[in-house]
Amino acid sequence: MEHRIESSQAQAEICFQFEAFAQRLGFTVLAVHDLGESMLRRGRAFDEAGVVYSLVSWPVVDVLLEHDPALVSCLPWRFAVYTRAGVSWLSFQPLQVPADTPPRLQGLLATVEEKLLQLADGLR
Numbered sequence: 001m002e003h004r005i006e007s008s009q010a011q012a013e014i015c016f017q018f019e020a021f022a023q024r025l026g027f028t029v030l031a032v033h034d035l036g037e038s039m040l041r042r043g044r045a046f047d048e049a050g051v052v053y054s055l056v057s058w059p060v061v062d063v064l065l066e067h068d069p070a071l072v073s074c075l076p077w078r079f080a081v082y083t084r085a086g087v088s089w090l091s092f093q094p095l096q097v098p099a100d101t102p103p104r105l106q107g108l109l110a111t112v113e114e115k116l117l118q119l120a121d122g123l124r
Contacts, residue, residue, distance in 0.1 A: 003117060007088040007124040011049045014081050014088055014123050021122055022055060022079075025115045030054040030076050050082040060112055067105055071097065079116065081123075090120040 007014060019029050031054040039046040054076040064071045079092045095109045 002091055002093055003120065004089060004091040005120045005124055007090055009088055009123070011051070011081055011083050011088045014090070015051055017123060018053060018081065022053070022119055025119055025122075026057050026059070027055045027115070027119070028058060030056060036082075048083045048085075050080065053079045053081070055079055055116075057112060057115075060108055063108060064105060067102070071101070071105075077112065077116065079119065090123055092116050092120070 022029055033052040033054070035050040035052060036046050036048060055078070056076045061075060064075070074095060074097050077092065077095065080090070082089050082091070095113050097106065097109055101109075
């Protein structure tokens with residue numbers, strides 16, 4: 001189930017604070033995709049804002065890929081900041097890992113998901 005949290009801040013304010021807040025929680029922002037702006041550049045009508053951040057935590061990535069390089073398929077983690085009817089929202093999908101992932105790694109990924117929730121809560 002998707003984690004979706006309404007924010008009282010403007011989308012631009014959230015985006016301005018995002019990278020610094022993510023870094024304090026141990027994340028690195030690999031890329032920022034402003035989908036709203038991209039659609040407008042392509043001549044497509046889009047009245048809302050939509051920015052997607054690609055995130056990793058290098059210590060977690062090291063452990064995951066050392067265990068199984070195929071786990072690269074669940075990276076990077078994506079976090080969206082968007083508006084709907086002028087209201088800002090924060091969202092991310094729960095981390096998807098293969099069912100046979102060892103409990104130790106599942107616990108590590110649960111910690112990452114908790115930090116993503118902290119990120120959303122801190123930016124709301």
